[in-house]
Amino acid sequence: MLARQGGFASERQMTSARPGDSPEVAPWLPTLTSLMFFAEAAWRIAAPGTSAPQRASAYFNAANFLALGMLGLCCVYWPTLSKWLPRRDENENEIEEKTQQVELENSPSLRDTEQRVVVESGEATPSDEGGGRPDGAPEGPDAVPRGQQTEDVRPAAKAYLSSLTAFLVFMTVTNHVVKAFSEASLDRGLPQTEGVESFVTGAAWFLLTDQKSFIATLFLLTGLYCPEILDRKGLRGFVINAQVRLGGAWVLYSALLGPLTIMWGLDYLSLPLKYLYSSGPTWAVLWLLNFSIAYALIAQIAPTVKWSMPHPFVLLLAGLALSGVFYGMTVAAGDSRWNYFGTMNKWNYAVALYIPFFTVGVVGGRNDWLKSVEEMPAWVVWPLRLIVLGFWVTFFLATAQVTIPIPGLSLDSGLVDSIAPPLYATVVSLNLLLLFNRISSSGKGQSKFMSNMGGAAYLVYVIQYVPMSVMLISWMEILRAAGVLISYEGTISYTYDDKGEPQLLSKGAVWGGFFFV
Secondary structure, eight states, rough: OOOOSSSSHHHHHOOOGGGGSSSSTTHHHHHHHHHHHHHHHHHHHEEEEEHHHHHHHHHHHHHHHHHHHHHHHHHHHHHHEEEEEEOOOHHHHHHHHHHHHHHHHHHHHHHHHHHHHHHOOOOOOOOTTTSSTOOOOSSTTEEEEEEOOOOOOOOOHHHHHHHHHHHHHHHHHHHHHHHHHHHHHHHEEEOOOTHHHHHHHOOOOOOHHHTTHHHHHHHHHHHHHHHHHHHHHHHHHHEEEEEEEEIIHHHIIIIIHHHHHHHHHHHHTTOOOOOOOOOGGGGHHHHHHHHHHHHHHHTTOOOOOOEEEEHHHHHHHHHHHHHHHHHHHHHHTHHHHHHHGGGOHHHHHHHIIHHHHHHHHHHHHHHHHHHHTTTTOOOHHHHHHHHHHHHHHHHHHHHHHHSSSSOOOOOHHHHHHHHHHHHHHHHHHHHHHHHHHHTTTTTTTHHHHHHHHHHHHHHHHTTTTTHHHHHHHHHHHHHHHOOOEEEEETTTOOOOTTTSSOOOOHHHHHHHHHHOO
8 A cells, every 4th residue: 555645655565565455357457448548549639520629628538548548557567667667775665664653653643542442442452462553454565554544434334325326327327318308398499299298397307306416426426435445455456446447438438339329320310320439428437537546646645634524504505605616607608618628528517516526525435424424413304305305396396387387487497507506416415325324224224136236337327328229219110110200310309290390209109218218
């Protein structure tokens, strides 16, 4: 494990590791991922697009991919590369390590903490048992300095976090299916057929409640796990793990599954086939990889932050402040393509939600904020639930006034959409963590089904567009076979009225298609 005090790790620290810290994958896999990053960088440079935002984004992606590829190869082959570097005198290493150990052991705060643990638990001190670390961790340069080791996320917490991740992925996939059947009305403004307003209203409400919080919560959950993984695997193992799990998923979709899915759609529409770069839903995977590696590198030189969890109502005030930032960026960005720079899905969301939520996850994971969330009293929990309910009612009225419509109601839906996300995501994340903890601790534990769902969630998120496109086209063909006149553009489908004007599909076709897909 790399020491975070005293600068960068020594050669010995980089080349040796505890058994639990060594990479658990064959070297060829992260090597292949890194080489694929180089290939994607060349692809982005060769076909950067035509507009200024497209070209700038492509060149940024290329630089990003080159950095990820170089870092990945350096970590995989560090034992070999380190032999070419100037070696430090072994005596200097030992003196530095012993000095650091003595300073830590003589720390007054550490002695007070150990004495307090002894008094409260009645356990013997390390000196009583013949020396060694009180937690059983190994000594030496590969151990985490005292006071900086993060306790592993508790098994019970891992269980409900896994279930929560599966739920969020399920809701995200459902979001994309709902959008496929409602986009013709919500984005294109096509006339509705009789009875279909029930689906359009529900779809608009669901998209508002889902899009403004669930991806931010996924960034939060990823941040929660980062400190534990870094402490357990070390910098080298952390980077290799991220390259395989996140980087591998990114290159799999953007270089293979995404382009093939586009080609499948082009062929169905009888258009010229093109092998096009596509990020699809894995834009979030790419930025989770960037954030995770940035954290791991910063953690090598930054001091450990010891910070107890603020009161939930204080977090709501922080969410309110971020809502102001979000509003300002939304007004400034408008519909500009620069808001998608670097394959980010809207930078107003990144600055006001994804980056803060990931950072809070890291700090919370380092200081076990989950325990504070799990122990929130009822007088705090119920106001949080009522706030969520208030947001849901507001979102419903903002959509129903247009889709139903509701006479006399003039709620500024644009203002709601430009202010609500950060505050709403904050209160929803707290409620979801508490809800899944209560379900997990109800005595039933995590079911085998939810355990399997948690294991499969990440794969489902990455490949979701492939089966979705197949099922969408299959449904279109079923409708055509039934004599329905239908047009299909990507994920948008519609029919025609008696005058030949485009309009939404019938109520039965929309609801049936939604459940079919």
